[in-house]
Amino acid sequence: xxxxxxxxxxxxxxxxxxxxxxxxxxxxxxxxxxxxxxxxxxxxxxxxxxxxxxxxxxxxxxxxxxxxxxxxxxxxxxxxxxxxxxxxxxxxxxxxxxxxxxxxxxxxxxxxxxxxxxxxxxxxxxxxxxxxxxxxxxxxxxxxxxxxxxxxxxxxxxxxxxxxxxxxxxxx
Numbered sequence: 001x002x003x004x005x006x007x008x009x010x011x012x013x014x015x016x017x018x019x020x021x022x023x024x025x026x027x028x029x030x031x032x033x034x035x036x037x038x039x040x041x042x043x044x045x046x047x048x049x050x051x052x053x054x055x056x057x058x059x060x061x062x063x064x065x066x067x068x069x070x071x072x073x074x075x076x077x078x079x080x081x082x083x084x085x086x087x088x089x090x091x092x093x094x095x096x097x098x099x100x101x102x103x104x105x106x107x108x109x110x111x112x113x114x115x116x117x118x119x120x121x122x123x124x125x126x127x128x129x130x131x132x133x134x135x136x137x138x139x140x141x142x143x144x145x146x147x148x149x150x151x152x153x154x155x156x157x158x159x160x161x162x163x164x165x166x167x168x169x170x171x172x
Contacts, residue, residue: 006113011121015102016112023099023125025049026089028072032125034096034103047073056095062128063093066135081137082144090135092128099125 006012015021021032023039028046030039039049054063054074065074069087077085096104101115132138 006116009121011123012102012113012116015100015121020103021100021121021125023093023127025072025091025093025127026067026069026129032099032103034100034107039093041072047071049074051096054093057092061095061098063091063095065091065093067091077137079140080144081141082148083141084132084137088132090130090132092130094125094127098122 007016022029022042023032024030025039029042030046030049031042033040037051039051041048049065051063054065056062057064066077066085067073067089068075068085069089075085075088093099097115097119101119101121102112105112105114
C-alpha cells in the first residue's frame, strides 16, 4: 500500500523505471549514478565527479568541493594558497539520501521506496553555490601571506648578517 502511494508520483515512477536522477552544478547537468558513486556530465566532454573524492560538511549532509567553471571539474586547493583561484566556485552538493533515495535503498538491500518518506525525490536537484569569500579560503590566504612575509623578513635578516659593511668582493 505504501509503495502505491509513492508510485503515484511521476518522479518516483521514472526512477523505478531505472531513469537516473540529475542535478544542476553551476548550470551544468550531471546524472547521479550511485552504483558507480559518481556524478556524470551530460556531455562526454564533462569529467565525472567521484563522490568518494569529495568531503562532507560538518553535519555530514552535503558534499563540498571547489569547482572550476571552465573545466567543469572539482579542484583541489593546496594548503599554501596565496590568492583566490580564478573561475572557481565553492559547491555544496546534497548527499546520497537526497540525490537518489531509491538508489541508496537498493544499495542497502531495502525496498526501493523505503527511504522516500524521509527523503522524497525532488525534481529540482541543484547544488548550492557558496561564495569563495565564505569558504574559509580568504582566512587561509591571509595566514599564508603573513607566513610568507615573515619568512621573507627572516631571509633578509640572515643575508644582512653575512654582509660586511664597506668591503667589496674581490675577483679571483
